[in-house]
Amino acid sequence: MNLTDLLSARKLLAAVPSVSQGAGTLDPRGKVALITGAATGIGRALAEDLYDRGARVAILDIDGAAASLAASQLGDRALAVTADVADRAAMRAAVDQVYAAFGRIDVVVANAGVVPEPATIATMDPAVFDRVVAINLVGVFNTVHPALPHVIDVGGHVVVVSSAAAFAPGMAGSPYMTTKAAVEQFGRALRVELAAAGATAGVAYFGIVDTAMTHGTLDDDELGRAVGELLPWPLNRRISAREAAASVADGIVRRAPRTIAPIQWEPYALLRGAINVVLDDRLTRDARVKDLIQRVEKRVLAQRAGVTGSSD
DSSP states (O other): HHHHHHHHHHHHTTTHHHHHHOOSOOTTTOOOOEEOOOOOOOHHHHHHHHTTOEEEEEESSSOHHHHHHHHHHHOOEEEEEETTTTOHHHHHHHHHHHHHSSOOEEEEEEEEOOOOOOTTTOOOHHHHHHHHHHIIHHHHHHHHHHHHHHHTTTEEEEEEEEEEEGGSOOOOOHHHHHEEEEHHHHHHHHHHHHHTTEEEEEEEEEEEEHHHHHHOOOOOOOOHHHHHHSSOOTTEEEEHHHHHHHHHHHHHHTTTTTTEESSSHHHHHHHHHHHHHHHHHHHOOHHHHHHHHHHHHHHHHHHHHHHHHHHO
């Protein structure tokens, strides 16, 4: 499939109202947006984008100092909130803090997430799996659930951040892919449920975004680079955090059911039911993948042995 085919597929997607269009529009001016993981990366870029569009923005992050710095650099329509999305009680208190400060919550973006170091299911530390689930999946619930009454009151919009990784098999990174696939289903259910209350929800998907997390996962790690090399063109195209944020902000305005950036992932998203049957079979036969899995397991076991040895 070449770029012309991909662009044609996007035009086809745009021609299907039930897929590409939301229920009306949402003008960010004067609205209140709560964004998790908003002190850095995509979250911060989104906070800046919505602020520039006239919104009041709650920058929620586990790093309170970074959140305060981001809010101060934006201006008096920004509020810094410190909370861990994995802490349910703290997130209830955070939502209350935002509502007390602004008197309403129109938009919620559950953006916070983490990526674990490469490990297979057989060699993975269960605590790592639990941590990723607690932040990437349970954290989305902890963010959305306490805010829903406020969002419903004003007919607002919720965005949950999934990933194009949810489309593909998650060898050596199953906790991330698993949670992002689950977030997708959470967002789909939420949209149907909120329709009855006059509010909307959407799912945001990103391919490779040029952030610190990407550099740490793919660029600065030998095995991460090997995983990245398995992605063919044009799926390996990177976008900036600002581009990713703009896709979400535009989606909020449209109340879009879903947004995908970059566009090269859209055909895969549409055709994944068929593609993944073939892809899974090919990956199980690919010598490069088998070598990668063996290298991952060897490194994990060596690190574990080193930790054990140093404690004796």
